[in-house]
Amino acid sequence: MNNDNTLRRLKTIEGHLKGVIRMVEEDAYCIDVIRQIQAVEAALNKVSSQILESHLNSCVITAIQGDDASERERVLQEITEVFEMANKV
Amino acid sequence: MNNDNTLRRLKTIEGHLKGVIRMVEEDAYCIDVIRQIQAVEAALNKVSSQILESHLNSCVITAIQGDDASERERVLQEITEVFEMANKV
Amino acid sequence: MNNDNTLRRLKTIEGHLKGVIRMVEEDAYCIDVIRQIQAVEAALNKVSSQILESHLNSCVITAIQGDDASERERVLQEITEVFEMANKV
Amino acid sequence: MNNDNTLRRLKTIEGHLKGVIRMVEEDAYCIDVIRQIQAVEAALNKVSSQILESHLNSCVITAIQGDDASERERVLQEITEVFEMANKV
Numbered sequence: 001m002n003n004d005n006t007l008r009r010l011k012t013i014e015g016h017l018k019g020v021i022r023m024v025e026e027d028a029y030c031i032d033v034i035r036q037i038q039a040v041e042a043a044l045n046k047v048s049s050q051i052l053e054s055h056l057n058s059c060v061i062t063a064i065q066g067d068d069a070s071e072r073e074r075v076l077q078e079i080t081e082v083f084e085m086a087n088k089v
Numbered sequence: 090m091n092n093d094n095t096l097r098r099l100k101t102i103e104g105h106l107k108g109v110i111r112m113v114e115e116d117a118y119c120i121d122v123i124r125q126i127q128a129v130e131a132a133l134n135k136v137s138s139q140i141l142e143s144h145l146n147s148c149v150i151t152a153i154q155g156d157d158a159s160e161r162e163r164v165l166q167e168i169t170e171v172f173e174m175a176n177k178v
Numbered sequence: 179m180n181n182d183n184t185l186r187r188l189k190t191i192e193g194h195l196k197g198v199i200r201m202v203e204e205d206a207y208c209i210d211v212i213r214q215i216q217a218v219e220a221a222l223n224k225v226s227s228q229i230l231e232s233h234l235n236s237c238v239i240t241a242i243q244g245d246d247a248s249e250r251e252r253v254l255q256e257i258t259e260v261f262e263m264a265n266k267v
Numbered sequence: 268m269n270n271d272n273t274l275r276r277l278k279t280i281e282g283h284l285k286g287v288i289r290m291v292e293e294d295a296y297c298i299d300v301i302r303q304i305q306a307v308e309a310a311l312n313k314v315s316s317q318i319l320e321s322h323l324n325s326c327v328i329t330a331i332q333g334d335d336a337s338e339r340e341r342v343l344q345e346i347t348e349v350f351e352m353a354n355k356v
Contacts, residue, residue: 003291006300010288017284021277024270030322031345033273037315038349041308041356045176048304053169055297061161064153072150078298079168080142082305086175087134088266089308092202095211099199106195110188113181119233120256122184126226127260130219130267137215144208167209171216177355178219223354231347239339242331254323257346261319264353265312 006051013043045086052082095140102132134175141171184229191221223264230260273318280310312353319349 020036056079063075109125145168152164198214234257241253287303323346330342 003294006291007288010284010291014281014284014288017277017281021274021281024274024277027270030318030326031349034315034318034322034349035352037311037318038352038356041311044304044308044311045173045356048176048301049169049173051297051301051304052172053165055301056165056168059297060165061153064150076142076145076149079145080138082298082301083141083172083175084134084138085302085305086172087137087178089176089305089312092205095202096199099195099202103192103195103199106188106192110185110192113184113188116181119229119237120260123226123229123233123260124263126222126229127263127267130222133215133219133222134267137212140208140212140215144212148208171209171212174213174216178216178223223351226354227347227351230350231343234343234346238343239331242328250328254320254327257323258316258320261350261353262312262316264350265315265356267354 006047009043009047009050013040013047016040016043041089048082048086052079095136098132098136098139102129102136105129105132130178137171137175141168184225187221187225187228191218191225194218194221219267226260226264230257273314276310276314276317280307280314283307283310308356315349315353319346 016036017040020033020040023033023036060075060079063071066072105125106129109122109129112122112125149164149168152160155161194214195218198211198218201211201214238253238257241249244250283303284307287300287307290300290303327342327346330338333339
């Protein structure tokens with residue numbers, strides 16, 4: 001995966017989450033805290049999508065073009081699983 | 090895709106949704122209606138995952154093993170898009 | 179709840195879902211089917227929010243202004259529950 | 268809100284997120300990273316629900332039992348908004 005870009009985004013999200021923690025420490029208004037948590041989640045969704053995109057364009061292509069049928073199946077199964085989970089979080 | 094199974098599930102969901110409509114017509118308790126709508130959504134998520142699974146095991150394998158690079162790219166791009174959308178609905 | 183508006187929306191969604199079933203019957207492209215299912219879910223989310231809104235402005239106000247502490251608690255507990263579920267579907 | 272419990276949970280999530288960053292730094296398998304991000308999101312959903320619960324049992328009760336109609340409306344509107352957003356992240 002494109003580590004640099006992913007790392008940068010995750011560190012920004014870490015900063016955002018620290019901000020949320022500070023809000024709670026300073027007894028911020030509940031709804032504002034929830035909104036910031038939701039913003040963190042939206043940012044995490046974005047990172048997940050990018051990681052999936054680069055995964056599809058590397059490992060998945062390699063596996064599907066490879067000769068190992070069980071590896072192919074495993075790789076595709078994983079995508080269905082993270083998709084299913086994406087619907088839930 | 091495995092049409093029969095998908096169709097059967099979608100028709101069950103249609104029946105479920107008709108039940109929700111009936112609840113509203115009969116002035117059911119709001120929270121019960123919301124819960125049933127959420128159950129419909131959970132069932133729709135399940136169908137989506139199954140459709141994606143069979144798509145991965147057919148069209149996606151064909152495209153990736155094929156010679157058309159732009160087709161390959163298109164097919165993978167679509168997966169990222171529905172994944173991104175799955176995070177939002 | 180505002181039954182007329184809710185009913186109208188739910189019936190539109192029912193029509194949308196019937197369209198999805200037709201797509202599957204006619205063997206439409208998997209990704210297009212998934213996208214339409216996601217559109218149905220987005221519409222269901224919208225209806226849920228509206229039902230919750232009118233619930234808050236009727237039953238919830240009545241319960242909270244009423245004298246029955248356990249009823250108050252029940253009504254608030256339900257909101258947390260549908261919120262928690264909303265995060266999952 | 269119950270600050271201590273919320274803070275403890277958020278700090279645990281911060282630790283979890285740091286773990287995700289470490290995984291990316293060490294070039295972990297994409298799907299494993301996505302799964303951990305989804306676990307972080309599930310934990311954030313849990314915290315949001317708890318914050319909402321305590322908000323309902325404090326500010327919301329106070330506002331609804333109070334005399335200020337516009338404050339009441341504002342507080343209820345916020346709940347609909349975070350519910351709507353919960354459906355999207």
